[in-house]
Amino acid sequence: MKNNKISGAEAVIRCLLEEGVNLVYGYPGGAIMPVYDELYKFKDQLHHVLVRHEQGATHAAQGFARATGKVGVAIATSGPGATNLVTGIADAQIDSTPMVCITGQVGKHLLGSDAFQETDIIGISTPVTKWNYQITEASEIPEIMAKAFFIAKSGRPGPVLIDITKNAQFDEIEFSYKKCTSIRSYNPKPTLNLEKVKEAAALINSAKKPFILFGQGVILGQGEAELKALVEKSGIPAAWTILGLSALPTDHPLNVGMLGMHGNYGPNVLTNECDVLIALGMRFDDRVTGNLASYAKQAKVIHFEIDPAEIDKNVKTTVAVLADVKESLSALIPLIESKTHESWHNEFKEKYEIELQAVINDELKPKKEGISMGETIEMINKHSKGDAIMVSDVGQHQMFACRYAKFNSTKSNVTSGGLGTMGFALPAAIGAKMGMPDREVVAIIGDGGFQMTIQELGTIFQTKVPVKIVVLNNEFLGMVRQWQQLFFDKRYASTEMINPNFIAIAEGYYIKAKKVTKREDLDAAVAEMMASKESYFLEVMVEKENNVFPMIPTGASVSDIRLS
Amino acid sequence: MENKTFTISVYSENNVGLLNRISGIFLKRHINILSLNVSESEIESVSRFIIVVNTTEKWVQNIVGQIEKQIEVIKAFYHVDEETIFLENALFKIESSLLFDEKQIQNIIKESHSEIVTVARDFFVISKSGQRAEIESLYGKLKPFGIMQFVRSGRISVSKERMQISTLLETLQ
Numbered sequence: 001m002k003n004n005k006i007s008g009a010e011a012v013i014r015c016l017l018e019e020g021v022n023l024v025y026g027y028p029g030g031a032i033m034p035v036y037d038e039l040y041k042f043k044d045q046l047h048h049v050l051v052r053h054e055q056g057a058t059h060a061a062q063g064f065a066r067a068t069g070k071v072g073v074a075i076a077t078s079g080p081g082a083t084n085l086v087t088g089i090a091d092a093q094i095d096s097t098p099m100v101c102i103t104g105q106v107g108k109h110l111l112g113s114d115a116f117q118e119t120d121i122i123g124i125s126t127p128v129t130k131w132n133y134q135i136t137e138a139s140e141i142p143e144i145m146a147k148a149f150f151i152a153k154s155g156r157p158g159p160v161l162i163d164i165t166k167n168a169q170f171d172e173i174e175f176s177y178k179k180c181t182s183i184r185s186y187n188p189k190p191t192l193n194l195e196k197v198k199e200a201a202a203l204i205n206s207a208k209k210p211f212i213l214f215g216q217g218v219i220l221g222q223g224e225a226e227l228k229a230l231v232e233k234s235g236i237p238a239a240w241t242i243l244g245l246s247a248l249p250t251d252h253p254l255n256v257g258m259l260g261m262h263g264n265y266g267p268n269v270l271t272n273e274c275d276v277l278i279a280l281g282m283r284f285d286d287r288v289t290g291n292l293a294s295y296a297k298q299a300k301v302i303h304f305e306i307d308p309a310e311i312d313k314n315v316k317t318t319v320a321v322l323a324d325v326k327e328s329l330s331a332l333i334p335l336i337e338s339k340t341h342e343s344w345h346n347e348f349k350e351k352y353e354i355e356l357q358a359v360i361n362d363e364l365k366p367k368k369e370g371i372s373m374g375e376t377i378e379m380i381n382k383h384s385k386g387d388a389i390m391v392s393d394v395g396q397h398q399m400f401a402c403r404y405a406k407f408n409s410t411k412s413n414v415t416s417g418g419l420g421t422m423g424f425a426l427p428a429a430i431g432a433k434m435g436m437p438d439r440e441v442v443a444i445i446g447d448g449g450f451q452m453t454i455q456e457l458g459t460i461f462q463t464k465v466p467v468k469i470v471v472l473n474n475e476f477l478g479m480v481r482q483w484q485q486l487f488f489d490k491r492y493a494s495t496e497m498i499n500p501n502f503i504a505i506a507e508g509y510y511i512k513a514k515k516v517t518k519r520e521d522l523d524a525a526v527a528e529m530m531a532s533k534e535s536y537f538l539e540v541m542v543e544k545e546n547n548v549f550p551m552i553p554t555g556a557s558v559s560d561i562r563l564s
Numbered sequence: 565m566e567n568k569t570f571t572i573s574v575y576s577e578n579n580v581g582l583l584n585r586i587s588g589i590f591l592k593r594h595i596n597i598l599s600l601n602v603s604e605s606e607i608e609s610v611s612r613f614i615i616v617v618n619t620t621e622k623w624v625q626n627i628v629g630q631i632e633k634q635i636e637v638i639k640a641f642y643h644v645d646e647e648t649i650f651l652e653n654a655l656f657k658i659e660s661s662l663l664f665d666e667k668q669i670q671n672i673i674k675e676s677h678s679e680i681v682t683v684a685r686d687f688f689v690i691s692k693s694g695q696r697a698e699i700e701s702l703y704g705k706l707k708p709f710g711i712m713q714f715v716r717s718g719r720i721s722v723s724k725e726r727m728q729i730s731t732l733l734e735t736l737q
Contacts, residue, residue, distance in 0.1 A: 122581055127588045131635045132581070151635055184733060185577050185638040309629030 005172035008138030009034035013042045015145035018177045025049045025057035029077025032104030034169035052455035056427035058088020062097045063431030066414045071098040071152050078104045079117030089159045090128040094418030098157035100148050107167045108136045130158030138171035150180035155188025156307040192323035199319045200302045201335035209344045210236045211274035216243035217281015217325050224410045226329035235340040239267035241282050243417045246407040256348045260288040261552045262399040266351030272559040277301045281325045284314040294557035358563040359549050370543030373400035373472050381406040383530040388440040389432050393425035393449035396478035399548045401444040423452030429467045447473040460535050461509040469537045474544045482547045506537035513537040565620040570642045571721050574613035575729050577636040589630045599718035616719045650721030654699045656690040657713035676702045
């Protein structure tokens, strides 16, 4: 009789292939070695990217997931390998990114013995995963892996961690795989209630000053075309959260800009003047709402949302439409009256003029000698023509990137929103580029965040992934410095950075590198970077003490947004 | 919004780690769990958690939403005391000699509707089911005589309204 048995480790690989995975990020170690041995055997079908730190594997998997819409996969060993994943998992959890992390674990007989590299990663990862599970028997692998992928990508997506004891990787099983399509205790897509859609439509049709806020739910639910159809038919101005950015082209005439703490003036001020607020796939994060006690109190709120726990969590709704946003918008659009809302649009235009004079002109055409972050982003726009994926890190440069970047198509803005993870961008750019090799990927990073995951330059060098890296160097942890300036009497505690020679570091990894210190050299340098077929590192020395404005100070209302 | 006592009922699959996941939801919000009980439910293979908290209705709604979001949770509810039938159970371990030396103890047991579950040479055990105040009152009466050990269980409760779990499970199947 033929032996059809395979090892648990091989089963893990076969499960990944069954799920259509052909790219994983990871770092080997003792407790995951059987899986790595199989990765070696399957290297023609499943490409493994060796990162330089496990955190990089999670961010690369996130970048891949955000740019492609598919599930990102990261693999690590037990103990420190597993704990190093935690930041990326927490980031994926709060930003609803589909990701499956696989960790090795000590053998079942050693669990709880404080064995070498044993750590309770299930306990540690529980609060930051959508689901996690420890496999201790090889026979569990196919079913659990199938569940992991189903849970990670269905409903409101999120990270799943599967911890596999070493014995389960070695033991042999008869392999058969069946994709998971339902779990009885889990209802990822609430059934659309058409009555709620009708109520929403009636409110929208009767509104004099309706306002759409769109978030990442539109991208995750693949509802971009429906969003565009809705705004065009209804004539309603639409503004985005930073994770919703690129769901509607930035140049679309009905796209009125960015919400929140450093968002545009009009969308923030007029949030408190609209009569119907239509929230699509967004969760009213505190960075969007400012002080909830004075947030859109005059408005009736319609919330289109897939996650029941988000309804009324921060903002009390008048009508909640619980469903997949693509489905609910498809049902809504035919019920919406065609309008233009001209005078309401003019209010946004007036507010934009105010912001243009007070903030934007200074940023994009600065009078100061030093280069501004905004003009650098504008220069990248000029050469990318809005077709690049922009991966930003966390801080001032991120706000400038999100405020000024131009995007023609969806899934183009990859950034750490909810968790605000410095060090996210460099590895995330690797994942985004590998996921979308035909698109240009530009990472925008500050000098602080760059040094948090700088080792991933090694991954870029080894894989030759042609990402473009722009470090906006102000020799400060700029966002913290800005807060110190505004709210802590300029006591710049530990925010000034004495930086190394970044060019030498990039060149040490054999990455083409250039440094720009003068405005007149910026255009040519960005052009050269964008034209490069290989990875390219561009350091731009920017004005040291510029601030990001507008700004809603913590605890203030959206309508109290400051222009200076 | 004022704080109130809420009883949260959670119907779930019986999984390792789910208790940790659920308790973490309270931990993240810095909310103390007053009592917790996990047992089988009326449905085979479905567990039932009874969690008692003192908080605002807004928080309890938020918590129940987060609990329901957990993959292995089938459904979660919350109720105020008036909407449930609830009790706790307590055990008192007391020196046997007192049962014979202190006549009053027998009266206390009778009046409190508690029962003696075992009598050994050195000790006997009283069991009392009821609401917190009744157990506390019994505790107060027995305390002067000396209690060797005392333990009180978490609240268990059933709702007055019907729990639609079976029909829900059928639609999910």
